[in-house]
């Protein structure tokens with residue numbers, strides 16, 4: 001098995017045609033028969049799950065396909081479906097439920113805030129919103145004069161960042177006295193969301209192209225190829241590059257890491273050309289990869305972005321996203337009316353986020369992500385499952401690359417055996433458990449994954 005923490009140059013990343021947030025495999029309700037909970041495929045009474053999934057399909061847009069199960073409740077790293085079946089959750093709502101389900105401190109904080117005030121609009125401010133912004137600036141190590149904008153999702157966070165980059169671009173063009181349009185660079189295999197701006201910077205053609213034309217002058221450059229990046233910066237006859245938007249580990253593309261040297265070199269190019277470096281930490285941020293933000297990892301030697309976006313794990317399951325702009329000059333590009341959202345900085349979401357971050361700090365979960373991630377990768381490699389081609393990741397954002405494109409069958413098989421995982425490519429399984437995961441939980445997950453049959457059907 002290839003154990004190296006590397007990923008580019010593989011053909012399979014060009015072949016990603018399914019499965020990321022909101023891009024799930026379509027399961028038929030009948031395909032959900034799992035031999036327990038009283039259900040049979042031969043016509044006995046359907047379990048509650050099947051009945052509800054039929055109802056789901058009657059009334060929901062089919063953008064997600066048929067869900068795998070109807071879930072009822074969760075506790076810690078476990079979740080139960082409506083028929084009472086228990087699952088060990090190594091997906092955590094796609095890297096969202098960082099402190100697991102029903103953490104007492106989260107419940108207490110959300111309940112107390114709900115009783116106090118749940119929403120006020122941006123004509124008013126609340127304590128949780130202010131304290132959360134202060135906390136995030138501190139955790140990101142952002143300098144004096146840095147500011148936070150809150151939104152409600154990862155896509156919205158990136159929309160805000162791209163809008164800031166556009167204002168910066170207009171300013172740069174004026175400074176340079178050019179009427180050539182400024183350009184924004186995104187990377188191949190990158191995923192930034194599905195709203196129009198974020199989608200314009202999202203690489204996967206199958207989800208982007210049906211909506212073109214999108215935001216103009218966003219160009220894709222091959223990830224991890226610094227010569228390609230230099231060529232983009234040096235292109236003659238074009239407007240200036242004003243921002244590069246990138247994930248440091250491309251989560252939706254199969255947990256593909258960018259090389260440390262590449263990241264440092266992109267930073268240097270951005271400095272040289274006065275372009276913004278926008279780091280999308282929607283999936284990697286808030287402790288998931290063993291540091292509060294992935295840009296803080298030691299081998300990057302202090303690379304500092306101009307803008308960081310976050311969402312997913314920040315509020316432990318409550319919808320929230322946002323961005324931090326580093327330094328006063330940049331923040332001043334946004335003035336009253338430039339951007340906004342009714343729910344931005346919602347006190348309930350902010351209280352949930354403060355509670356989540358508090359638990360991560362109190363329980364040492366950033367360090368735990370590092371230790372448990374190491375255990376997970378080491379133990380998975382030690383299984384010598386012949387289906388595994390590579391195990392890779394950082395902290396608790398990990399992937400198993402399979403030798404054959406049978407990741408969706410692997411997800412179904414694991415679910416039947418009580419483990420929730422997901423397929424982010426036809427041959428890649430993603431493992432992103434809650435950060436509270438214990439040694440025993442990792443042992444259990446590895447024991448199930450070790451048994452993944454070699455002859456699973458291909459997608």
Ligand SMILES: Cc1ncc(COP(=O)(O)O)c(C=O)c1O
Nearest residue numbers: 021153154155191192193282283
């Ligand atoms: C890196 C990254 N950016 C942005 C997004 C979009 O976030 P959301 O689904 O909350 O809009 C995602 C979602 O998977 C993501 O992984």
